[in-house]
Every structure is written in C-alpha cells, then in structure tokens.
Amino acid sequence: MQIVRVKISNFRGIASADILLPAHAVLIGDNNVGKSTLLEAIDLCLGPDRLNRNPPIEEHDFxxxxxxxxxxSAAADNAEASANAGAESSSSLENPIIEIELTVSGLSEEQRDHFSDNIEWWNPHTQTLYDGDAEGLDEAAxxxxxxxxxxxxxxxxxxxxTGKTVYSRSIAEDEIPSSFSKRDKQKCGFLYLRTLRTGSRALSLERGSLLDIILRLKELRPRMWEETIQELKALDVATNPDLGISGVLESVAKAMKKYVPKEWGTNPHLRVSNLTREHLRKVITAFIATGEGDHAAPFFRQGTGTINMLVLALLSQIAEDKQNVIFAMEEVETAIPPYAQKRIVHELRSLSAQSLVTSHSPYVLEEFALxxxxxxxxxxxxxxxxxxxxLPESVKPKRYRQEFRQRFCEGLLAGRVLVAEGATEASSYPAVARRLAELNSTAYSSLEALGITVIDAGTDSQLAVMAKLYRDLGKRVFGACDRQTDEAKAxxxxxxxxxxxxxxxxxxxxxxxxxxxxxxxxFADLVEWPPHLLQKFEGNPKANLFxxxxxLFLWAKGGWSAADFLAQCNEDxxxxxxxxxxxxxxxxxSPEDSSTDPDQSDADGVADAA
Structure with a gap:
C-alpha cells in the first residue's frame, strides 16, 4: 500500500497543496515550511486513533x-443587503472547512477484497485517476x-x-457520504512516529503505543488486568505497627463507633489505589537494565539515542507482523549517530511498503535517490x-554523490543560498558578516541569522550553473564573485x-x-607564518607586509586565511x-530590521561596483 497523492485545503499553514509521493521519500525544506503539517494531514485521514481526540481539531488547525x-456586518445598508440577498448563494456564508484527500494505491489482495465497493483506478504513468472505460484498464496499466x-x-x-473521514467519491455520489471507519484505517497500516512522543510511550501499554500495536497485530489480549487488580486490592500498606500509621487508623475506627453503626464504616486501612484498567495502562511500563549490573530503570529514563534505537526494534516487530505498512517518521536523526541514521533509513525502507521521513541530516538525505x-x-x-x-549537464550524478555533504546538502536544506565563486569567498562572507554583526548589530546581521547558507561553486564558470540548480528548487539565490566578462556576468x-x-x-x-x-x-602578529614565507622575507614579513x-593568502587559497583576517578587523x-x-x-x-544608516543607500549599487 502506498499513498500516491495528497491534496490539502485550509489546514494550518497550508492554504492548498497537491503533492505526489513516491514509494519512499525524504521531505526537506526550511523550518515551518509544512513538512510536519503534511504528515499530520495524512494522519488525520489514516491514523486509526487520531479522531479519538475530542475534539479532533481545534481553531488553530484552520x-x-x-x-x-x-x-x-450588521451595519451594511439594508437596501443593498436586500438587493444582494437573492444573488448571494448560501454556500458563500458557509464556514471554512479543512479538507484533506488521499489517494492510496498498491493494495494487497486482502485490501482489495476489503475495499471492493470503493475501488478506483490509478494510472502510475500519468499519475492521475483513470477515468476511461473498463476495456482500457489493462492498456493503461x-x-x-x-x-x-x-x-x-x-x-x-x-x-x-467536528471531523470525520469518508470515501471521497461517496461525497458526490451519496446523500450521506460513506464513512471510512477505524477498522478501515487499521487495514491501511499507517504509523506516524513523532520524534518527541514516540519514544516516551513506546514500551508502555497505553492505547496506540508501539507495544500495544504489536499486541493487537499478534491478536494478543493480555489477561492480566483482573489478576493484577485483585492482587493490588489485597495489598495492605503500612501495616507494621512501628510505623505508627496503623495505630492512627485504629483510633479513627474507635471514634467512628461512637457516632455511627459499625456497618457504616469499619476497619480502615491503606491500599495501593482504586486502580482501573485505564490506570494500569498508563502506569505499567517496561524496565531496562542500565549497565552491567542488575539494576533496572524505566525505559524512558534511558538516553535519547537508546530510546530511538529501541523504537527501531519495535518498528521491525510491527513490520514483520504487518508487511503492507506505511511508516511516517519525523527527524530520524535525533540523538542518533550517523551510522545509526543510515541503519534506520535502511530498516524503514526494507520493512515497509512506503516510508516518508522528514530530516535535516545529510546522512539521511544521501540515502535517498534524487x-x-x-x-x-x-x-x-x-x-x-x-x-x-x-542536475545540470555539468553536474554528473557521481559528482553529486561524492560532493553531496560538502557542496549540495546545505543548499537543499536552506531557504536562501549565497553561491560563491570559490572556497575563499565561501569562507570569508560568513566570517565578515558575523564580525560586522558583532561590531554593529543594528546595521548588520550574520548570514546564519538571515537564514543564508553559502555554497562553494568551485569556479566562476560553475556559479551560474549552481545558482540555477537552487533557483529551480524555489530558493532565493544570491551570487558573489570577482570581476567577470559582460557575457558571464549576464x-x-x-x-x-x-x-x-x-x-x-x-x-x-x-x-x-x-x-x-x-x-x-x-594580523601579521597573530598568524603563524609558514617556514617558506619566513625564509622568503628573511624572517621579517612585516618589512614588506602587503x-x-x-x-600568504594565495598560498592558503581555499583555506581560512582571508576569513581569519576579516574576523579580526574593526568596522572601518x-x-x-x-x-x-x-x-x-x-x-x-530581513527588511523590518534593516539599518537606516545613511551609507545604506550605497548598497543599492553594490552589484554594479566596477
């Protein structure tokens, strides 16, 4: 089973969206662009327990x-309102609605039988619903x-x-749309794993926890509730007379007999609790040994990385029992070393029919094809x-893979990109911006604060090529270079x-x-001069300092010499x-924070300095 298309209207930061999804995908983009919102939208449609919340949505979901x-408004002119009353349709006054539509393909034989009355046909070549006659189905594949x-x-x-999930085509065909029930959703096998919430309840027996999902998939119903509750009811607390509590309770019992019949209240004693099944679900949790000894602690007290690897182990159990599962997971890399990030991605891909992850890690991104x-x-x-x-023609897939972490990844993850001609410029622009922001925060900002990442194009001939790559992805792109020919500049x-x-x-x-x-x-006093330059300038570089x-800068070109020089300069x-x-x-x-310095007007012509 695979989600092939997601259409969203009026949900959180997304006014509208129509997104096609491959079998496995990593969703990247700037913070607050809508990655988690997309997964939340899918969960509203397919999450078996999502609509159990009361209410299932709130005002901020719109x-x-x-x-x-x-x-x-009540102040509208009565005559105008009367004239427009007939022309205005009632739908124009309806409250806005959140609408999320999923198209799910790749159904197993069991799922086809279950959803038989609501089957439609998806053409993977045109990536649209098939609307032809039955004879053309085979040809359209x-x-x-x-x-x-x-x-x-x-x-x-x-x-x-209020909120509900229905079969899409029944909205137009039926007076009352056909409900897409919790049992229907369970047939889809969608699991949404939120970074912060998944691990904290993974090995508890709360409804919807990973352990609870495994037990339901194995059709196991642990018959422990009644026995555990009876054992706890029989457990008296603080019966030792040396503690003094039992004596106090006995005196209370004697005082009660003075005023009421004994059948009204007698023999007071302390017990654990008036526990119910739901209480037990929340308090029962797995303990795991920490270190080489026998001491065990609650699993959620383990390190974040250990918890996340524990989640992975549970996921493998789920996938083994339910082969046609869809995993959606946020921030795979949280508290996980690079090799383990790759392992998680491999496991998700091999264990599921579809995996959708969000990430800011180059180690995760490079495990996915373009x-x-x-x-x-x-x-x-x-x-x-x-x-x-x-990829442009000059950037071959092999080069893209080899230089992914150093040259491409940061640009893919950023919303704004400054493409620099070479390594010297790529290191110097962040350094000088950071230094200026330290010296005069009113007039300047660091590139990091502006959300700008700097990419080394390698050479001036590649600057336009790299800029086009990021511009085509919807990034805001800037360029920095030495003097160019008119043709290259254009x-x-x-x-x-x-x-x-x-x-x-x-x-x-x-x-x-x-x-x-x-x-x-x-700077000459701060720098450690290489031996060949000390020899060239007879041990005194300051004699011919320029x-x-x-x-030194040319010898260390591509390094940090120019950047280090700028980082120790004053503003003037x-x-x-x-x-x-x-x-x-x-x-x-950041126009709202821009300086009103009179020299700022000179920046308008900075691109034309010649």
Missing part, C-alpha cells in the same frame, strides 16, 4: 485560524486504489469542532509545492536575485587593497564593498 465565514477525504469544520449549533528527495516550499499565500533536484545575473561582483582581480586584492595598515600589522600577506578596516554587500543582504532578507 489556515490563519479562520473557522468562521465572513458574514455581512492502472492500479486499484482508494480515495479518502477528511473533512473538519466548526459546528455552530454544537459550538464545537527522485525520492522532495524539497517543499510554501509561498506567502499558503500554497505548498514540491520539487525534485534536476549569465549569472539571470539566475540570481542579486550578484555581488567587485572590480578587483581577485578576492585577496579586494581585502588587502581596501583595509588599513594597522589591521595588516595586527606582499607577504598576499603570498573592512572593505566598503563587503560592508555594502552585508547591508544589502540584510535589507533583502
């Missing part, structure tokens, strides 16, 4: 928290599927929120869209929001040619071009 229609829809709304009569890596983005109107990585500018191009021969010339003697001398620092020692670039980036990415 997009912009709007769950009431915008009805005409259509697969049996079901569509289910969750609808949530505010009920004014009950002054409460077509399985879904980059989610959401515009200001709440439209959620997905994109996949389309090619780069076509792919970026703004190009920061200076007019010097190289970045080293920009830095050393636009700083102060004091800054260079201070040339010595230029040789940093080249104006770099200051203007940082001001402009802040104005573009």
């Amino acid at each position: 997009h912009l928290s709007r769950y009431l229609s915008e009805k005409p 259509a697969l049996p599927a079901i569509r289910v829809t969750f609808q949530g709304r505010y009920d004014e009569g009950e002054d409460d929120f 077509e399985e890596t879904l980059i989610l983005s959401r515009n200001a109107d709440g439209l959620l869209t997905r994109a996949t990585v389309q 090619a780069i500018e076509a792919e970026v929001e703004c190009l920061y191009m200076h007019d010097e021969h190289g970045f080293e010339d920009l830095v050393l040619g636009n700083t102060t003697q004091a800054a260079m001398e201070r 040339k010595a620092l230029m040789d 020692e940093i080249p104006k071009f770099l200051k203007d670039a940082c001001i402009d980036l802040k104005a573009r990415c």
Whole structure:
C-alpha cells in the first residue's frame, strides 16, 4: 500500500497543496515550511486513533485560524443587503472547512477484497485517476486504489469542532457520504512516529503505543488486568505497627463507633489505589537494565539515542507482523549517530511498503535517490509545492554523490543560498558578516541569522550553473564573485536575485587593497607564518607586509586565511564593498530590521561596483 497523492485545503499553514509521493521519500525544506503539517494531514485521514481526540481539531488547525465565514456586518445598508440577498448563494456564508484527500494505491489482495465497493483506478504513468472505460484498464496499466477525504469544520449549533473521514467519491455520489471507519484505517497500516512522543510511550501499554500495536497485530489480549487488580486490592500498606500509621487508623475506627453503626464504616486501612484498567495502562511500563549490573530503570529514563534505537526494534516487530505498512517518521536523526541514521533509513525502507521521513541530516538525505528527495516550499499565500533536484549537464550524478555533504546538502536544506565563486569567498562572507554583526548589530546581521547558507561553486564558470540548480528548487539565490566578462556576468545575473561582483582581480586584492595598515600589522602578529614565507622575507614579513600577506593568502587559497583576517578587523578596516554587500543582504532578507544608516543607500549599487 502506498499513498500516491495528497491534496490539502485550509489546514494550518497550508492554504492548498497537491503533492505526489513516491514509494519512499525524504521531505526537506526550511523550518515551518509544512513538512510536519503534511504528515499530520495524512494522519488525520489514516491514523486509526487520531479522531479519538475530542475534539479532533481545534481553531488553530484552520489556515490563519479562520473557522468562521465572513458574514455581512450588521451595519451594511439594508437596501443593498436586500438587493444582494437573492444573488448571494448560501454556500458563500458557509464556514471554512479543512479538507484533506488521499489517494492510496498498491493494495494487497486482502485490501482489495476489503475495499471492493470503493475501488478506483490509478494510472502510475500519468499519475492521475483513470477515468476511461473498463476495456482500457489493462492498456493503461492502472492500479486499484482508494480515495479518502477528511473533512473538519466548526459546528455552530454544537459550538464545537467536528471531523470525520469518508470515501471521497461517496461525497458526490451519496446523500450521506460513506464513512471510512477505524477498522478501515487499521487495514491501511499507517504509523506516524513523532520524534518527541514516540519514544516516551513506546514500551508502555497505553492505547496506540508501539507495544500495544504489536499486541493487537499478534491478536494478543493480555489477561492480566483482573489478576493484577485483585492482587493490588489485597495489598495492605503500612501495616507494621512501628510505623505508627496503623495505630492512627485504629483510633479513627474507635471514634467512628461512637457516632455511627459499625456497618457504616469499619476497619480502615491503606491500599495501593482504586486502580482501573485505564490506570494500569498508563502506569505499567517496561524496565531496562542500565549497565552491567542488575539494576533496572524505566525505559524512558534511558538516553535519547537508546530510546530511538529501541523504537527501531519495535518498528521491525510491527513490520514483520504487518508487511503492507506505511511508516511516517519525523527527524530520524535525533540523538542518533550517523551510522545509526543510515541503519534506520535502511530498516524503514526494507520493512515497509512506503516510508516518508522528514530530516535535516545529510546522512539521511544521501540515502535517498534524487527522485525520492522532495524539497517543499510554501509561498506567502499558503500554497505548498514540491520539487525534485534536476542536475545540470555539468553536474554528473557521481559528482553529486561524492560532493553531496560538502557542496549540495546545505543548499537543499536552506531557504536562501549565497553561491560563491570559490572556497575563499565561501569562507570569508560568513566570517565578515558575523564580525560586522558583532561590531554593529543594528546595521548588520550574520548570514546564519538571515537564514543564508553559502555554497562553494568551485569556479566562476560553475556559479551560474549552481545558482540555477537552487533557483529551480524555489530558493532565493544570491551570487558573489570577482570581476567577470559582460557575457558571464549576464549569465549569472539571470539566475540570481542579486550578484555581488567587485572590480578587483581577485578576492585577496579586494581585502588587502581596501583595509588599513594597522589591521595588516595586527594580523601579521597573530598568524603563524609558514617556514617558506619566513625564509622568503628573511624572517621579517612585516618589512614588506602587503606582499607577504598576499603570498600568504594565495598560498592558503581555499583555506581560512582571508576569513581569519576579516574576523579580526574593526568596522572601518573592512572593505566598503563587503560592508555594502552585508547591508544589502540584510535589507533583502530581513527588511523590518534593516539599518537606516545613511551609507545604506550605497548598497543599492553594490552589484554594479566596477
């Protein structure tokens, strides 16, 4: 079983979405873009226990928290209201509803029999529902599927929120849509594993815990409730006279006899509790030995990493008993070392018919193929869209895999990207922005605070190529480079929001040619000079400081020498071009915090400095 399509309307931050899903996928994107919301939407449709909450949704589940229609105000002109009354349809006054539709394909034979009356057909080639006649099914290679829809709304009569899941096609065909029941959902085998909640109740017997799911899948009903309750009822507490409690209770009993018949109340004593089955479900938990001794502690007191690996072990048990299962898991990497992250991904993929994970880890991302890596983005109107990585011709799959962690991953996970010409620029721009923010936080911000990640294009010839890759994924892209030809400049500018191009021969010339003697001398005293440069300058690089620092920067090109120099400068020692670039980036990415410094106007022309 596989979810092939998700359509969402009016749910949380998503005003609308129509997302196609592969068999296995990693969902990535900026924070608050809608990754968890997408999984929550699926859970509303397929989660067996999701609708047991009362109410199943709340006001903040509606997009912009709007769950009431915008009805005409009482102050509206009576004549105008009367004239428009006939033209206005009643639907225009209906309260907004949350609507989530899933198309689920890849049904097993058992599932086909169970859902037989509601089977539709999905064409995997066109990725649409098949709407032709029966004779064309084989030719279209259509697969049996079901569509289910969750609808949530505010009920004014009950002054409460309601929600239910129904078969989608019955909405139009039947007067009362056919309910998609809890038993139907259990047939789908959808498991939603939230990072913070899954481990905390994994080995308890609470309803919906992983251990409870395993017991239900094995059709085991532990007959321990009655026996345990009877044993606890018979257990008296603090009967030892030396404790003094039993004596107090006996005196209470004697006092009672003075006022009421003995059958009203006699023989008071302490017992554990008036436990019920539900109490036991919440308090019974597994204990696990910690270390080599016999001491055991509750499983949820173990380390976070241990708990997450325990969750993985339980998942494998679930999948073994229910082969056609769909796993959705948030933040696979939480408190897990890289090798274990990869192991979890492999297990999820091998144990399930479909796995959907969210992640910010390069070790997780590189375990998914390009077509399985879904980059989610959401515009200001709440439209959620997905994109996949389309490599340009100059970037071969082998290079993409080899350089994934160093060159590609950060850009995929960020919302804003500064593509730099080379390693020197890639290390220097974050360093100078951070230094300026320390010196003058009103005028400047670090690139990290602006949500900008810096990517090394490798060479100036690859700058436009890399910029296009990220722009096509919906990122905001900026560029930084040395002086280019008019043709190369035009090619780069076509792919970026703004190009920061200076007019010097190289970045080293920009830095050393636009700083102060004091800054260079201070850095010369801080740096550990390599032996070959000490020999070249006869043990005294400061005698020809500009040339010595230029040789040092060029010798360490691609390293951190230029970045380290900028990180120790004062504001007036940093080249104006770099200051203007940082001001402009802040104005573009955080306009409400931008400085009103009079020099800021100079940043408008930073891209054209020549």
